[in-house]
Amino acid sequence: MTSTATIKAPVSDERVAIKSTLAKLLGRPEIGALVGAVALFIFFSAVAPVFLQPGSIATVLYGASTIGIMAVGVSLLMIGGEFDLSTGVAVISSALTASLFSWYFSMNIWVGVLLALAVSLGIGFINGWILVKTKLPSFIVTLATFLMLTGLNLGLTRAIGGSVSTPSISTMDGFESAHAIFASSVNIAGVDVKITVFIWIAMVAVASWLLLRTKVGNWIFASGGDANAARAVGVPVVRTKIGLFMGVGFCAWVAGMHNLFAFSTVQSGEGIGNEFLYIIAAVIGGCLLTGGYGSAIGGAIGAFIFGMANKGIVYADWNPDWFKFFLGLMLLLATIVNLVVKRRAEQK
């Protein structure tokens, strides 16, 4: 006596299955970068056997982390529809602030470190605030900040310290503890891994959580995808954008502190050009230059690709002169792969 009425339709929608797991995976923003990273890893493993040694991998990861820490903030900013050209010198500004302030006033280094945090967040705030107030493109606003910071870095360092580099702070109060936090190494199974690698991974995890599982993440995607639409439904676009620039400032502070405590002195003219490396990492990682699409993990994979290429060329005994050429080629290939993969995934 089985009546037909008892046979219920399946609860799940059978049409969902049409979009296979593979297609879903291919729809992820970072998939192009992941494929590229795996290919590059296999390639360098083949041409340079030393590349696979744990010590080499730790070195590659360290190289990746110094770019990757900044790429976290830059990726989020790019998803939010803006980019920042002042990041490279902002890292140095942060390091200079901590170093020069503590040295000049002979204070505990941690006072300088905290002041540097305030200054870095302040630079981010000013970038964002000018951007939303003037409605100028971020290219112009942050290009101006880039030039001004470059000048300030050189000018103030010479005016305060009397030289183009800061005096060494390695004997000052608080250096040991700050060094332990920002520039030490952790021994894992006989291999020294720089602490920045762990800071980097933690920052990527927090950024991914923020982006995918919080309101703020939703607002970042919406602000970058369509700011007017976002505003119309009540998203605080202005606060989101300023917050993103301040997030970049925070990353610049972390990177700057590592610079300072790894070398105990800072060259005031450094950092110029690095802003492009961060942007490249984000773009290779699948962040759309026009905003609204991307992921924090993508930026991390982009940074890892950078680290592999940078060190892999050395391990393969090639002339490092060619590095920039490969970086450019990879940027081009990665963006094309991203484009193709994305289009294919969207066709269901």
Add this chain to the structure above:
Amino acid sequence: MKNRDITQDTLLKGEKDPLTSTPVHLLELDKVGKHYGNIIALTDVTMAVDAGRVTCVLGDNGAGKSTLIKIIAGLHKHDEGTFSIFGEPRHLNSPREALDAGIAAVYQDLAVVSLMPIWRNFFLGSELTTGFGPFKRLDVETMKQITKKELQEMGIDLRDVEQPIGQLSGGERQCVAIARAVHFGAKVLILDEPTAALGVKQSGVVLRYILQARDRGLGVIFITHNPHHAFPVGDRFLLLKRGKSIGYYNKKDITLEELTAQMAGGAELAELAHELESLGGHGDVVAEVEAEVANTEAHRG
């Protein structure tokens, strides 16, 4: 007795049940006007919106339709007349105030972010969260379920609320925007030319959603320049021309032909027919326009 008078005044012939209609209008505009500097954008407009009714605002480009919805949606303040919400005269200062009063506008561009998944768009700006403090997170599952359910109630069955909203058709996107407004407590729904950019079939889909929204008890303001879209779904028709009201009808008092004629204006149609003829226009088209002219005149006579 006052309420009763209003009720009788507003009740239309053929209403399902007088008891379910609101004694006070959801919205009421009385001789409302708006000018920008010395340009008069809107003058002397009177209309009402009731729960479970569709008020259509018809007019050609530049007739003042946008100005009218901007006043109702809180983007602009009116300068003349009274604009009452639930019988209380108001001046809205922002779209947020309008939303808080239960007035939601669905614009042509729909305010959706095309690269974002449907469910994220649905809850954008009003996200549901779970957990406390630093572990406060989006309640993804609940939001997905509500999105699917609300869309199903509007008669749209989506495969996957995770797909980017940009992949939906124009009609489906309209539906998401309408369902979103309904879910977040809108009592009055303003639809700004929802069928303007759509094909015949998609327009039909949207018109059905308008009726769905009406049947769920919303007061709908349907802005359009197409009388063929307005007539089947509307209960009241406000005709605008050059910022002035040229007619306000209950459905029982007007036919589709009259509505079309009022909108185009008989004399202007005749002029158009002549012009087309002199330009050597296609015979069929001219004949059609001429038939329209004859039709209009017959009705006037």
